[in-house]
Amino acid sequence: MLDTFVGLYNYWIVIVLMMIGFYILIGHDNLVKKLIGLNIFQTAVFLFYISVSKVRGGTAPILTEGDPTYGHPLPHVLILTAIVVGVATTSLALALVVRIYEAYGSVEEDDILELDRDRDSGA
């Protein structure tokens, strides 16, 4: 029982972070807050990959004298790529939010939908 919670603590952290991010994404109307949620959600997955690569008693994956035990470097590299993708997504999304704010004068999803609805009924 204790093992499930303490021994696998990295997975619990990942799951909690992921759900926090997902909840912000779904629960908030503010587009910027949605993005923050999306980022937390993605970061949780990055943490998952990184923690999986850890080898108990292992060092950083650098070639040295002798034959040391080292952590698996491949997930680090994969996640570097995924972080770049995440940065690109965030910057594109923020650019969209700026344009949305210019066009509607609001970043609240409800207000924006309301503005479009008014226009439909007016036209």
Place this chain on the structure above:
Amino acid sequence: MIQHLLSQLPALQVVLPLVAAPLCVLLRRGNAAWTVYAATTAATFAIAVVLAMRVAADGPVSYHMGGWAPPAGIEYRIDALNAFVLMIVGGIAAALAPYARRSVAAEINGERVYLFYCLLLLCLSGLLGIVATGDAFNLFVFLEISSLSSYALIAMGAKRRALLAAFQYLVMGTIGGTFLLIGVGFLYQMTGTLNMLDLAARLPAVEDTNTVRAGLAFIVVGISLKLALVPLHLWLPNAYAYAPSAVSVFLAATGTKVAAYALIRFLFTVFGAGYAFGTLPLGEILILLAVAAMLYGSVAAIYAADAKRLLAWSSIAQIGYIVLGASLATAAGLTAGILHLLNHAVIKGALFMALGALFWRVRGSRIDDLAGLGRLMPWTCAALVAGGLGLVGVPATAGFISKWYLLEAVLAEGRGWLAAAILASSLLSIVYIGRLIEALYFRTPAAHIEAGEAPVGMLAATWLLVAASIGLGLYATPAADYARAAAAGLLGGGP
């Protein structure tokens, strides 16, 4: 020299548009960027055809990226299914070139046209990469390349609603991509490999674990988001409706098809049909969702007030056919699904092109805007009708062939209610295509619109796809044979 170049084709296929995209930015001129786009897409289509011929002659082609041998290195593996989908994507992209020139000039701010072609090339590169790669993580990276560029392309739509549509697609698309990443991570954790064939070899030993089951679930949900399978379709109608016409054509004809390919690839090659459909009840779930998509998409299309949105809802229904075929997990079902991949790409491409040509003249895509255009733009409207008949599945069109195959596959399984659902969805499609025809031919046009066709390039590209749809309907054997070979390859018999 030639031989050396030929051996590099699987990589060139993806690298060419990737390199051409920044070239468009360097040129900074709309016309020059268009020339780059046209030349690149012609080349990628030619490469896809050559690759398909090689695969048909010598069996699957394996390319080791950077000379690193798989499973450590990234492998590009082209078999019958990849080659088929590469040809669809390459062909649509090439057919879009003559169309895009005038359509884009009319809908995109002149200073941004070169950026538009840059994004289109990036999106193409991502889609081709998804199809060509044999590495699960590489697939995720290409998925994000194509998604990011398509968000930006949708945001270039003229109405301000395009911005919110792009944002919503971005949020849902990123969730889908991240789910895929989680799933691939689970598989990697259990097997220590990312190469698809290597995964397939190592998964059976660990398949009876919750990690692998969760990995399958995450991957299926993630890809279904990109595929817009009901109930994960919410982003699609707005994205297609508010995107520029050329983007609607491109995404509707290729984007969801590539996602369907990815789903088929993961389920059949990586996990294996026996595990996904035998050990786990995935088939039943997907069949239910596919039927829901077929019926719900068609009904929603009937109530759409905007013609582009109508076609978008119809896409959701058509995706149901593809998923239904694949999730029967029989050779006949897969053949029908793969065949519908091609036929729907051609038909929906033609329909969105014809609609874009009407939009070019009347600057609107609401069904009321299209009133009476049948007399003013006879050729364009005839193309729309011909494409619509293909969607319904009238004999001598491509849609009839794939629906026929699908019906046969369903009846061979003895599932009459699925056949009834297919027929019901087809009947509903008569209603929504009928709405378009009624508006085009049986209403009086608005007074201020002058008679006259769309520019010749747009019309030629539209009719090229319509002709392809009719051609595929009349001479169905080559495409059907190819799809059958691809299905056999997926199920482990034949090449």
